[in-house]
Amino acid sequence: MSGRHDVRAAVLGLCGWLAAAAAIHLGVRWAALATTAVAVVVVGLVALVALVALVARTWEGARRLALGGLCVAGAAVVAVGLREQAVTASPLHGWAEQGATVDIVATVVSDPRAVEGMWADQVVVRLRVREAAARGERHRVGGTVVLIGEPDWAEVTLGELVVAEGRLAEPEDGHVAALLRGTGPPVHLRDPDPWWRASAALRESIRASTAHLAPAPAGLVPALVDGDDAGLPAEVEADFRTTGLTHLTAVSGTNLTLVVGALLLLARSLGVRRRWLTLVGALGIVGFILLARTEPSVLRAAAMGTVGLFAFGTDGRRRGLRALGVAVVGLVLIDPWLAVSAGFVLSVLATSGIVLVGPPLASGLRRWLPRGLAEAIAVPTAAQLACTPVVAVLSSEVSLIAIVANMLAGPLVGPATVLGLLGGLVGLLDEGLGRLVGTVAGWCVGWIIAVAQTGAGLPLAAIPWGSGPVAITLLIVICVALVPVLHLVVRRPRWAVPVAVLALLVVLGVPGRIWPESWTDWPPAGWLVVACDVGQGDALVLATGLAHTAVVVDVGPDRDAVDDCLDRLGVEQIALLVLTHFHADHVAGLDGVLRGRQVAGIESTAVLDPPEAAADVQEVAAARGVPVAIAPSGSTRQVGALSLQVLHPRSVEPTTGSGTGESANDASVVLLAQIAGVRLLLTGDLEPPGQGQLARMLPNLEVDVLKVPHHGSDHQDLAWLTSLGAEVALVTVGADNDYGHPSGRVLDGLEAAGAEVGRTDLGGDLAVTMTEGALDLVTRH
Template sequence: MPLLGGAVWLGAIAASLIGASAYPLLLAPGIVARSLTVTHGHRRLLGALVLAAVAAVTITLLRHDAVRGSPLADLAARRGVAELTATVVSDPRTVPGRAGPQAVVRLRVRGLTARGRRLRLGGSVVLLGDPSWEKVQLGARVRARGRLVPADDPDTAAVLIDVRRPEVLAAPDVWWRASAALRSSIRAAVADRPPEQAGLVPALVDGDDAALPAAVEEDFRTTGLTHLTAVSGTNLTLVVGALLLVARMAQVGARGLIVVGLLGIAGFILLARTEPSVLRAAAMGAVGLFAFAHDGRQRGLRALGVAVAALVLVQPGLALTAGFALSVLATGGIVLAGPPMATALGRWLPGGLAEAIAVPTAAQLACTPVIALVSGQVSLVAIVANLLAEPLVGPATVLGLLAGVVGLVWPWAGHLVGTTAAWAVAGILEVADRGAALPGAAIGWGSGPLAVGALAVLCLVAALALPRLVRRPPVAVGLALVLLVVLLGLPGRLWSRSGSWPPPGWVLVACDVGQGDALALNVAPHQAIVIDTGPEPDAVDGCLDRLGVRRVPLLVLTHFHADHVDGLRGALDGREVDAIEVTPVLDPPGGVDLVRETAASARVPVRLAPYGATRRVGAATLQVLHPDLPGPVPGAGDGSSANDASVVLLVEEAGVRLLLTGDLEPPGQQQVASLARGLDVDVLKVPHHGSSHQDLAWLASLRPELALISVGADNDYGHPSSGVVRDLRRDGAEVRRTDRDGDIAVVADGPGRVHVVTGR
């Protein structure tokens, strides 16, 4: 069964990646049957694997063809206006847009009216419309009018944009209303608690993380606790397990317990929403129940294979999602590596404690390569954090659910129970906060094939070796002490004191390139995003050499002034550069021509920095906050419009938020302030080399812990302004400048915490 599940998964991946070109794979059964020279038993097995893969290819391709051949997709290709009758199948949420906030909601279409024709049809559509759509309930039948445009998702027929206020035709069915009432009651039961606790309780119970503060999410990512805030098999196991315990106390018979369990699973799916991630979590939670039972490995593997095959055949889009891979790998790790590790630890530890250590260790080892592929990081504190948080997860989840149920009848009693649930999550929050603050909580790791492949081998070796190593107390304690030393950051501190460059854990380096800007953002070993290249090729080339940067997945030129682009050749020299992104304001023309010619000679594509887009590049998440222009414009022609056309980047990496501002001046600063209200950052690259031409109120509102000024010694411009430096320090920022400090490295100490190591 595990092999069949893997065959189905690989078949769906192949069909999703190569599309219609996968149709020749349907001939595989006949080819394989003629070429097999193995035994009859092996022939049957291989034939079954091939048929399973072909079934996945067929279903995936047919689904994609059905979506592409839908009248919705045809009308979207022509950007036609349509009126849809549909059912809301996801909770609406609000996202920022160029014209203000917009609601996003997924609809299951029932009918279409366009160009005088009415059609009854199915299909999935994503709606972008008026914020009032956020009040529409899941399961409601609605009418919506807007313009259809093509969708990127192969399972989505179209995107409906420019939609005005909703017209509700029918209220949700009773089970959806009951689910919404319970979710609302859970939120209300903890509404008077601190924001972190009030946001985490609903997230634990049913995956409702809308009110979870961003700082908590970052702490959870760093410490490997993110699975607690998403709907996972753990949630299902806890909720259904509590129901079964109550049923046993009520002396329900064996058959009755099966009914209770099935009803519990159905109820949990309704509560957490019938989205693919919830169905995946329900299936993996059920599989996990087999792992530590009698003959758990064989039964668990069979159940895992069935679950993978069923989920992929029902929802082929899951095959390429990181969440699905993490769920399968975590469950597989628990089933395969968990019991041997628990047995080894059980030789000298109590059984419950041995399993509590073995389960998160096995799951983390299995998931680590995929986590590195997605984030470019490896969490070293994850196993310890999960071990400390796990005893609190069960009480918090069960009490949170109980608070919601009781609150439907007696709100005051629901508040009382909700308070106890909040006390439990307070401990989880403390574990996440303290763990994320450890200097060695997470280390940068490459996200390329070689780096991830090497990490996968290391994790496999660790999974095989640990059961033999930890059966002896001295060895196990020694390994734990080594991990503790690393988490406390002692090797990094010794390395830093030895004068090595770059320092371990560096996030950003402001290169000393004289009177200009050149920044390097660490995204993986020997890889950095480069922002501007300074006025001289040799200066930026030397800085990147000192950092060991051999690959640049992205090079951003904030604007075309010489002190930001003339060093481009040095950044490209001897390095693999994937792409250059530039401002859409093509001013001054001389700088524009230099960039085009240098990039063309190096065969590096040049494109516009995508306004509003949020992307993950290795360990960094980037968003372009400015300028908001749909395409290239000529500018003034004399360079005077260049500064306020600077590309502004908001970056998050290793729990640190950085704002990189180019040479933005007060008019542009005010535009950013209006587009990104309430922006709060840890590190600020001070605009325009710290010139006096600043919106000081805006700079103060950013509340940076560290302010970097890239500036040349003894320059003729009076940069930086002593008044600007004084005001930044008065507002609590540590100010560092390249004319005095040389290369400046920003090192992450945990979420929102940094320190500086300088090149001088």
Template sequence: MPLLGVVAWLAALASHLLGAWVWVLLGAVAAVAAAAAAGPSRRRHGATVVGLALVAVAVAGSAVLRQQAISDNPVAELASDRAAVVLTGTVVSDPRPVSGRFAEQVLLRLEVREVTGRGVTHRLATPVLVIGGEAWAAAALGSRVRTSGLLAPADGGDLAAVLTSARDPVVLERPDVWWRGAGAVRASIRASVAHRPDDQRALVPALVDGDDAGLDPALADDFRTTGLTHLTAVSGTNLTLVVGFLLILARWCRVRGRWLYAVGALGILGFVLLARTEPSVLRAAVMGVVGLLAMGSNGQQRAFRALGVAVVVLLLVQPGLAVSVGFALSVLATAGIVVLAPGWRDALARWLPRWVAEAVSVPAAAQLACTPVVAAISGQVSLVAVVANLAVAPAVGPATVLGLAGGLLGLAIPAAGSVVGTGAAWCVGWIVAVARRGADLPGAALDWEAGVGSVAGLGLLCVVLAVAAPWLLRRPLAAVGLAIVMVVGVTARLPSPGWPPAGWVLVMCDVGQGDALVLRAGPRTAVVVDVGPDPSAVDGCLDDLGIDVVPFVVLTHFHADHVDGLGGALDGREVGEVETSRMLDPTSGVEAVLSTAAAAGLAPLVAPYAETRVVGEVALQVLWPLPGSPTEGTGDGSHANDASVVLLAEVRGVRILLAGDLEPPGQAALARMLPGLDVDVLKVPHHGSRHQDLDFLTSLRAEVGLVSVGADNDYGHPAGEVLDALERTGTEVLRTDTAGDLAVVVEGGVVAAVGR
């Protein structure tokens, strides 16, 4: 059965990569199978080969037919013409608010049953992604609605089209009673913890039913770093805990025999309704069933066979799972627990209590099995994942069960639900503390290049570790020594050879598509200008520079790519002040800064215009915006760039212009105000966007130009014409997307820049 699962997976992948050409490949497979069945070894191997071929044909055929059904239908044809249409369909996913460039939008999936476009009405069943206004947030899962808008082609193979500019929905039918019931339970779970702190209020629903709306992005980053992300999404663990709890209750109520299977089946059905019938939930439910089988007698063999069956069935029903990262992680984690964990447990049980051996072996096996895939998608390997999962394990079960119990009890007695929900929130508080403290460790994660060769090498290393682990674990000295090495590697800050370079005065941190700059004020002290979009990225950059004291942080404006990392810059450091632009726009960025600063006991101030301040080796002056300039914008951040704080800094004789995201009108105004301005280093405005006053930028005669930009960004940053214009005037231009962290150094009066 595991072999059938592997073949099914390969066939589904081939269908996605080859399209209709997969039939040629399957024809060759069928010919080989027929030859094997007719050959001299047919009695021993013929049936197996034929079975493998049948599974491959079935899965690949299902995948191709599904792709054709989605891509070759009237909705897809109308989308290719970008036609205006009227749609009627069923809401099949929860509405998800997202921040658009100019306004809040809501995304959801609609199973279209009727479409009218170009004067013709078609009846069919095909999935469409809807992008609409705030009214769509009230569109309940399972309701039948009518709307209109413009169709556009979809990028993904699981959607026939995207409906843009969707009109507010007209509800034709309310959801069925089971969907209303599941929605009421989800709402009750949220209500049972509504009185708790933000992190606990968001994480309890995520643990119980995968409802992660409102989860702090910084906390989500910490969960990724510590290998705890599976707790914030629907996984097989959720189902195992919920259904296991129901089975225990059933046994207490003297339910026996086949009735227990009925209770288990109803529990699985209820879990799927509660967590939604999306592919990821169905996958998690099936993997949870495999986990339940592993708990019974002869569990390892039964679960391994069941895993093969689960993979085949899931790929027959949803072939698109073959290219889903979540599916790969679920299968690998389950396989690791079923295949590796028993041997590791038995090895450890020779010198440790069996319950301790099991507690260590299960998360370790799951983590090792998933490591290559996690490294491929995240570019890092968590070194604290096993310890973090061990630390939170005692709290996960109670938090999940109490969260569900609080929601169910709250339907009848809200006050009692809140009491039980408080218990779930206390358990979750421990999980949050482990995630935050673990992510703060110096060696919490190891950067790993996401290339084919490096990931393949990591996979080979994991195989070697899987084979060698039983030998190591059955020997106390070897196991303890390995544990000590891991603890030292995680808790001790290892030196980064050659970084920071001697004589550095400025470092531009590689934080992706955003800005974060560090001006050296003295030993372990720096002024920080902008903090990028990712708290962990700026925190790691400051850690690598050894910065413990930050006299003040300047946020040039309130766009997310400049302010969302504030928590990382403040965490664990002595920070004097936070200064910002005069224009308090966009409001979402302002609110995020205010709340993050308040949590650190700080109240942001407006950066003082024209005042020269000296902090250690740094002299800093605000050149822009002017006093009396607007403090309120439109609310969507469309005018925030030209209100960026522009700073003229001098560090050890090096003059640096930090221009934020200033647009051409602001640059032209600066040129008029400061004719003849000459600097050594220019932070190129707005990530090298083509919207620049090139006359002003080239007149600065900077020796070094720095561009903070994310690799493969969707904005076309940086623009080639801007880089060419600067280089023609003798400016050496360096970019974070190609050189990583950038440092400006001065030695013997010579200014230069180096990448990490």
């Protein structure tokens, strides 16, 4: 662990990372490559010149490092251009623009995933194309397509060669060449290679070794070993998010470090040394990639896990940071779009924390703890500390329990992961013995689950935190200041215990109001519903009383606007997404809601009008593995503290309606919601005929909050709206729209009836809260 950190490779990695991100955001084309490269390098060199001189310690070293940064930045920009050129020049891209029907020969590169559809169940799987034929032409091509097919596709296995036929469509995801839909059953040409068959057998054996356990441990063990979280209960995932333990359920560098580290320890105990030990480690990394699948996130995790092994190996201070820089450069050149991925940012920061903070923290802990236990605590603690500012930007909150939760769970993560893998390996030989080992792994994850459940239930497990520059800068300063404090505390056990107890008391007892109002003024405490400012469209978020979980009704016309609104509210999991009807101002932002969040399901009206928009919704949802169904008329369900009842429409059989979009408004799903004793009526774009139906069906209906139909249009049954007795009326409307919304007649009528009217064009996001038994309307602007 001796020696200075060698940060030269890290500087090169930063140059490549910034250059790739700039090139992607600027929309690089071949004609603009040189200009972009020069701009990026000039800006980078001006910003880094002083740092370079200090890092290199000589001006000659500074010159070389600057030249290296120039080369890496240029290579990253070229990589972006090459990737874009490869996609646009592919025949698949042109055929997708034309909606052509194609036959392809392709290799299956992901596990098939079944999703519920509005009309029938479907399967989503990724294929790497070898040959494609369409419009009388046949080409040998590369590229990946996302296939949305019939249930027979659930039987394909990773690595096998298949023939598929269907219609191409343009993708939302820039990483793939096209979507392939309307396919028949697969034609099997060749079985997977032996290593893929072995990987599938081991994954199945890992699942089988814990299948006899309760759902939570049975789902968590495979997630720890290889990222297979299909069986993990939703409530466990929610607890893990609140307590900062989500990284355990996804394929991360920690998984690889634990698996390969255990393999190296075993090899060392058997007498393996030097180059042979390196070979064992390399084989372990390859085996882990095959087990966890060759997705971009897995390759990123493998690279960062390898860096972690360097950090805790011989001469880790020098080699760890050097390995990190090389890994960043390599990943950005292989897949430039990682540069703008939140997962990549978190992965690099976590690994930086492990490299820079982890070893000295572990060294302090080893003064009074065994080596393995010290490192098990130091690694997740360092990673969590480094990631906290970015997590705050993404979620608008800070987990006060995350570091403590990682410290408590960390010592059992290694045994659970290794035992889970061992249970799978043993299970290949003897199922009974595999279940025995899996049971012990289940005992280990039982402690981790208990930590997550207990931590998530604490009053201040997480506090709201702004995502503005002042709030994030302050958080960075706090995290940096905590590093020497932690080092000082962990070296002295007589200090560590009192400090831990004090931190726990703070989390348990400090009232939220001590946090400065300017950092936590949005969302307001105790919000029940928020009408997002998404321009001329609808997007409403209903609280459920569950951490980071909401019900969303409509998604607006702008994916970025609704995504930002949900980020501000800290919504990570959507228990239900309701699309009231298929006009673009209610559904076009769907991709923004699905971005980085778990959505349990989508429900919408049975009137699929306009049909093109309805098909687009089905396509986007299927590509993300989200089931789509018709909102069950008259049904009532409970989501946490929120109850929802579908009042309209009565039709449950899918129909295209007029087919022109004219029948869409009056087919809107109307919801009656209740939370904390407050009744809310969400009306979509319901028009007077539909409003009259509701008035006849529920003649004495009264509500506390009304979402005014159709953006406050003048086309309303105003007598019915005012008869509802709403205290708060929400008007979702875009500023300076061309429709004359909202109508002054409607606004005056609602106000005369005693409603406080809020408009998103004037107030931005609108939140309804309950304070001491009274409703309040809070605007973000």
